[in-house]
Amino acid sequence: MDTIASLFSFITYPVSWVIVQFHTLYGAIFGDDTGWAWGLSIVSLVVLIRICLIPLFVKQIKSTRNMQVLQPKMKAIQERYKSDKQRQSEEMMKLYKETGTNPLSSCLPILAQSPFFFALYHVLSAIASGKTIGVIDQPLLDSARQAHIFGAPLAAKFMDSPAKVEALGASLTDVRVVTAVMIVMMSASQFFTQRQLMTKNVDLTVKTPYMQQQKMLMYIFPLIFAVMGINFPVGVLVYWLTTNVWTMGQQMYVINQNPTPGSKAQNQYLERLLKNVTAHGEVRGRTRRNTVKRIVAKGSDRNDIERKFITGLAKLGLAAQEDGTVTKSDTALAEAEGGSAQKRQQPKRQTKAKRQSGTTQTGAAQPGAAKETDSTKSEAKTSLQKQDDKPKPAGKPASGSSRQAKSGQRRGPQRPKHPSKK
Structure with a gap:
């Protein structure tokens, strides 16, 4: 970890400068050597970084949704090019280009945070070793080494030896209890964030391997953070726990205000929107109007949840417009009432016994037809007898009946072959 952190040493100066500026602010309130001053400085660093990464987060959401739609x-x-990997890759890239989707966009926030994360790790490792780094001079270094969060020094780790912990002025029990609690909270926040994404903000109508992959990551990521967390200093755990909580809150906002089409969250959102329109008789808020505008623009491509919303408006006598507003419409109400009418039921399939009994009754109800059938049968029988009475050609055995004719021959008496074909 120290080797990886050293690769990002070029950014340690700006990271240390930001921490010192926040420490100056919070030190005036809580005291320079307190854990509150240094801990809140790290939290403020996370908030500042995440605010700067909001455009990347928006891009991540769009990329994730496009990937779900393209699955x-x-x-x-x-399946079409499973035997030609090169053609498969070319078609995939063509599909990404046509839809404007970048698979790496979903990883941009994590990749953008990595330099700051490792730079902070590098700064805290230097504090634990008693070395000045960046803008942190000797007085600030002594102040940081004295700062404790619930009895655990900022630079202490779960796997530190008792001698190293004592050098930082703390007990091994306090350090391990605090770090263990923070590791559990960090892993739990990561699991909850991924879980609410899978259970609420995924299109349930699309069953693809991508969903199975995301479900696996829901369990794998927390385990990875738990294993890695035992080697993180307390200050880094504060950083990572803060960024997980920020991600969880940011995602909850997106799920509630801009859910994925076809998801459970969209159903809940449109139900709330319908209640709001029922109470006020109009669509309030630009975000809500944009939602209605997108649904109207889809036309026949709406999913079941969106069609249910449009039908709910129609039952209120309202029609959604292209600009996202709603207006009163008697036609919409009539269409809703017509759509809610009971559908014509298909006749039930009868059993074999009932069909046979029905056929027998039909035959009994039409005696004339039965007589006609009997007379037809008798005429056919008479004609067959006449054909049997005709003299048969000599030298040819009697054929008996038409059932004994060979395959491919005509039934009845055969026409004699022409002498040239014998």
Whole structure:
């Protein structure tokens, strides 16, 4: 970890400068050597970084949704060109280009945070070793080494030896209890963030391997953080726990205000929107109007949840407009009432016994037809007898009946072959 952190040493100066500026602010309130001053400085560093990364987070959401929509097409390409990997890759890149999707966009926030994360780790490792780094001079270094969060020094780790912990002025028990609690909270926040994404903000109508992959990551990521967390200093655990809580809150906002089409969250959102329109008779708020505008623009491509919302408006006598507003419409109400009418039921399939009994009754109800059938049968029988009475050609055995004719021959008496064909 120290080797990786040293690769990002070029950014340790700006990171240490930001921490010192926040420490000056909080030190005036809580005291320079307190854990509150240094801990809140790290928390403020996280908040500042995450605010700067909001555009990347928006791009991540769009990329993730596009990937979910493209999963059926991607699966079809894989099955069609499963024996030609090069053609498969070309078709995938063509699909990404046509839809404007970048698979790496979903990883941008994590990749953008990595330099700051490792730079902070490098700064805290230097504090634990008693070395000045960046803008942290000797007085600030002594102040940081004295700062404790619930009895654990900022630079202490779960796996530190008792001698190293005592050198930082703390007990091994306090350090391990505090770090263990923070590791559990960090892993739990990561699990909850991924879980609410899978259970609420995924299109349930699309069953693809991508969903199974995300479900596996829901359990794998917390385990990875738990294993790595025992080697993180307390200050880094504060950083990572803060960024997980920020991600969880940011995602909850997105799920509630801009859910994925076809997801459980969209159903809940449109139900709340319908209640709001029922109470006020109009769509309030630019975000809500934009939602209605997108649903109207879809036309026949709406999913079941969106069609249910439009039907709910129609039952209120309202029609959604292209600009996202709603207006009163008697036609919409009539269409809703017509759509809610009971559908014509298909006749039930009868059993074999009932069909046979029905056929027998039909035959009994039409005696004339039965007589006609009997007379037809008798005429056919008479004609067959006449054909049997005709003299048969000599030298040819009697054929008996038409059932004994060979396959491919006409039934009844055969026409004699022409002498040239004998």
